[in-house]
Amino acid sequence: MSTVCILGLGVVGVPQTIAFDSEGHDVIGYDIDEQKIETLKQGQDPNEELDSEQVERSDVTFTADPSVIQGVDYVIITVSTPIDAWNRPDLSIVSDAGETVGEHLERGTTVVLESTVYPGATREVLIPAIERGSGFDAGSEFSVGYSPERISPNVSGFKHTAKIVSGQDEATRDDIASLYRSVLEEEIHLAPTMATAEAAKCLENVQRDVNIALVNEFAMGCGELDIELDPRDVLEAAQTKWNFHPYEPGLVGGHCIPVDPYFMISRFERNGFAPEIMRRARNVNDEYPRFVAERVMKEIAGTDRSESTGPERPTADRNRSAASTRPRVLVMGIAYKANTNDVRNPALEQMLDELEQYNAELFGFDPNVPNEVIEDRFDIAAIEDPDFSAYDALVVTTLHDEFHDLQPPSRESDADSPVLVDLTGNFSSETARDEYVAPTYRV
Ligand SMILES: NC(=O)C1=CN([C@@H]2O[C@H](COP(=O)(O)OP(=O)(O)OC[C@H]3O[C@@H](n4cnc5c(N)ncnc54)[C@H](O)[C@@H]3O)[C@@H](O)[C@H]2O)C=CC1
Numbered sequence: 001m002s003t004v005c006i007l008g009l010g011v012v013g014v015p016q017t018i019a020f021d022s023e024g025h026d027v028i029g030y031d032i033d034e035q036k037i038e039t040l041k042q043g044q045d046p047n048e049e050l051d052s053e054q055v056e057r058s059d060v061t062f063t064a065d066p067s068v069i070q071g072v073d074y075v076i077i078t079v080s081t082p083i084d085a086w087n088r089p090d091l092s093i094v095s096d097a098g099e100t101v102g103e104h105l106e107r108g109t110t111v112v113l114e115s116t117v118y119p120g121a122t123r124e125v126l127i128p129a130i131e132r133g134s135g136f137d138a139g140s141e142f143s144v145g146y147s148p149e150r151i152s153p154n155v156s157g158f159k160h161t162a163k164i165v166s167g168q169d170e171a172t173r174d175d176i177a178s179l180y181r182s183v184l185e186e187e188i189h190l191a192p193t194m195a196t197a198e199a200a201k202c203l204e205n206v207q208r209d210v211n212i213a214l215v216n217e218f219a220m221g222c223g224e225l226d227i228e229l230d231p232r233d234v235l236e237a238a239q240t241k242w243n244f245h246p247y248e249p250g251l252v253g254g255h256c257i258p259v260d261p262y263f264m265i266s267r268f269e270r271n272g273f274a275p276e277i278m279r280r281a282r283n284v285n286d287e288y289p290r291f292v293a294e295r296v297m298k299e300i301a302g303t304d305r306s307e308s309t310g311p312e313r314p315t316a317d318r319n320r321s322a323a324s325t326r327p328r329v330l331v332m333g334i335a336y337k338a339n340t341n342d343v344r345n346p347a348l349e350q351m352l353d354e355l356e357q358y359n360a361e362l363f364g365f366d367p368n369v370p371n372e373v374i375e376d377r378f379d380i381a382a383i384e385d386p387d388f389s390a391y392d393a394l395v396v397t398t399l400h401d402e403f404h405d406l407q408p409p410s411r412e413s414d415a416d417s418p419v420l421v422d423l424t425g426n427f428s429s430e431t432a433r434d435e436y437v438a439p440t441y442r443v
């Protein structure tokens, strides 16, 4: 067994500490966030993904002291890789982490980067940072590999997600592969180069972004037709074809799918190639929140209650006089993914901004997200046990389990019933439509 330091205890890092520990490795979890370390020392997962006994039962050492890096066999780096305000990759966190590793590195250690980066980044960003911090030479005094993380919270966990492994040379790659084989119960794919592995990770997420953009563009087109055409009915029919790829229209949230395509786009553009489909897909998915906001306002304007509270039907010109009273919109689902508390949700932020431009009064309801997070991060009032009739529209953006049992407004005709705009497709099935007094609109 080996001594493994997981650097970066986020949604990716924490489950890995437990997984390596469960297979008998000597595991240290290191993070600069002392609050996170305290929470972990109390046996709690700060990302609320693992149940507490998994953390309590483990022998993992959690610390904010980087000197623990000294003498370990492997350092696995799982820090965040965001983009900046201009959609350019920001690898400063990776670089800082590399320097920290360098400052405490002993000869013979192998460092694996798991964070999502563009092709070439491990060689051009991480290795120089470690060499700066240590004064050592990569390849002769320490080794480096790249193995992207591909877990999907609540869908596919660390042990059960196939891994791509690569190294600065074959021996390093094969050594890292045997480390992961001691823990994973899935395929280990040996990539010929680190750039191959970096690019594969980007392409996986780009492909998903492009496919979602296709159905989002289709849904927006349906919304503009002069005939009734529900995109989800069309998708349900098309999915009966054996090789039709099932994607759903939606707000593309999270910190990866809306972000990672820009890693690939900027890397191609650095060498003068313009990846039009990748960039167009991002633009379509960035357009979708505006489309949804307009749909919500049209549905409110189209109901009986528009005479009393809602604005006149939205026009292209946003500079309309404010309505007599502001339409009240309850957004159900603040986390980007069902049954998670992950609020990294830029598409939701865009939709809220658009609704505010229509002078809507916004409220947020998410049983998985603390009220203070809803209010501080999204600047809207948090509601815990909503009275649906107090709103002009309910917008269901994420299908948490708690929403499955949502009690719809009663069937009796009731001018106070809210419009229900359902982005999840769950409340727009034939049966649900029979239950809702107000028209439901699926987007
Ligand atoms: N969250 C997910 O579902 C997945 C994320 N990824 C990728 O994995 C990487 C990590 O993602 P998350 O775990 O979501 O990020 P996160 O933001 O949840 O966690 C990153 C952690 O790294 C820590 N950190 C930052 N700088 C540090 C430093 N210099 N030293 C020690 N700790 C440091 C932060 O305090 C934070 O706790 C990203 O590149 C992401 O794209 C890949 C697959 C799935």
Ligand SMILES: CC(=O)N[C@@H]1[C@@H](OP(=O)(O)OP(=O)(O)OC[C@H]2O[C@@H](n3ccc(=O)[nH]c3=O)[C@H](O)[C@@H]2O)O[C@H](C(=O)O)[C@@H](O)[C@@H]1O
Residues within 6 Å of the ligand: 116, 149, 150, 151, 152, 153, 204, 205, 208, 212, 246, 247, 248, 249, 250, 251, 252, 253, 254, 255, 256, 257, 336, 337
């Ligand atoms: C190619 C791929 O499936 N990537 C996964 C993705 O996971 P992530 O947690 O971001 O969830 P996701 O299911 O892709 O959803 C992202 C966003 O896209 C939306 N979404 C998703 C599928 C769809 O048909 N329509 C749609 O609107 C979701 O609502 C969500 O807001 O990104 C992860 C990552 O890289 O962080 C990656 O590890 C996961 O395997």
